[in-house]
Each structure stands twice: as structure tokens, then as C-alpha cells.
Amino acid sequence: MTIQEILSRCDHTLLKQTAVWKDIQAVIDDGIKYRTASACIPPVFVKRAAEYAAGRLPICTVIGFPNGYSTAAAKVFEARDAIANGASEIDMVMDIAALKAGNDAFVLAEIKRVREACGEHILKVIIETCLLSRDEKLRACSIVSSSGADYIKTSTGFSLGGATREDVKLLRSNCAEHVKVKAAGGIADLKDAEEFIELGADRLGTSRIVKAVKDLESKWQIHANV
DSSP states (O other), X not given: OOHHHHHTTEEEEOOOTTOOHHHHHHHHHHHHXXXXXXXXXXXXXXXXXXXXXXXXXXXXXXXXXTTOOSOHHHHHHHHHHHHHTTOSEEEEEOOHHHXXXXXXHHHHHHHHHHHHXXXXXXXXXXXXXXXXXXXXXXXXXXXXXXXXXXXXEOOOSSSSOXXXXXXXXXXXXXXXXXXXXXEESOOOSHHHHHHHHHTTEEEEEESHHHHHHHHHHHHHHHHHHO
């Protein structure tokens, strides 16, 4: 697998609370340069980011983030607002507590409402695997498969853990074929990225892969000057 093939599956991500516009601008510049799948940024920056990217890079944002316990109506509003501001992709956090309480019908109905709000735009559902039992993960696979969402996503990166190889295999094996898998959180380097892709991840949510490629470029340049 080539480096560009890996980059093309990366949502180049910056969701830190301390991020300011110059940081977001740098993420977009890198996303354009390295031809990543998107730049995933906070909702407050979406309008400015979409205008700055000017169609050169899809803008992804998050809703119900990072805890998932916003009301369904609030998530629908966030999704519509983000799309109106120029977002191409929406990563929503499902109602984790509702799933754990066994209220699968509520979780499904909420995702369907956000799916409708997104129209033809890509919707990814974050299930926060580190907080779920195996049975709960399997139920989440079934719910997302029935919801019309495009992706099931492992993690926010803001909880107790990120993507694991076991979880990616589990999600890929138990979701409907039309549902793609996004691994996020803790993807450290190009080797990690390639392994997650080989296990079935179609997208990677990460801030580290572009940095890893830059480090490689720096080493190649040093070697070239020796």
C-alpha cells in the first residue's frame, strides 16, 4: 500500500479545544497538499474553513461531540447548521447511554433523524467502542446498519481509549456491507494506519499520519543533502 493510498483514507483531524484559526488553516493546507479524505474540525470553524478550502478539500465536522448526550433535536440542528456552513461530512456521536440502557429503538430513531438532516452528505456514527461491551458493540453494528448512515466510527479520541484492531475487525464483520468503518483515536504511525486499513477500515481519523509523512520527507531531504 502506498503512502498516498493511506493519506487518501485519512480524515486529517484537529478537534482540540485550544485550536485557533491559524491551526485550522494549517490542517486544511496540509489536507490539500497531501490529498487527505477530508479535514475534520470543530463546527465553529466550518464556514470559514469551507470558504478557505474553496472546494479543494472536503470539510468534516462533529456533532453531539464528544459525549453524545445532546438531544436528538439538538443533533439535527447541529447537522443542518454544519451543512449550511459548508460541511461535506458529519461525524455524530450516538446516544451511548441509551444504547447501554437497551433503548435500541431510540438510538436508531435518532440516527435516522440526523441521516435525514444530512441529505446526501456523508454521515458517520461514533459509537465509542471503549465504553461498550461486546454485546453492545454488536447491537450498535445492527443499529447503524439499519439507520442509513454511511460509516460506523470507533471513537471520539476524547474518552478512555481509541481504535483497536479487535474492534475494527468486529465492526467490519458485523455491519452490513454498505456500512464502512472509520477507525479513530490512537493511530500512531503509517504502520498502524496500514494495519487498520487491511483489517477493514475505510477511513482513519488521525492527526498523526500527515505528521509522519512530513517527518519522512524531512529525513529524505537530509539524506539527499548529505
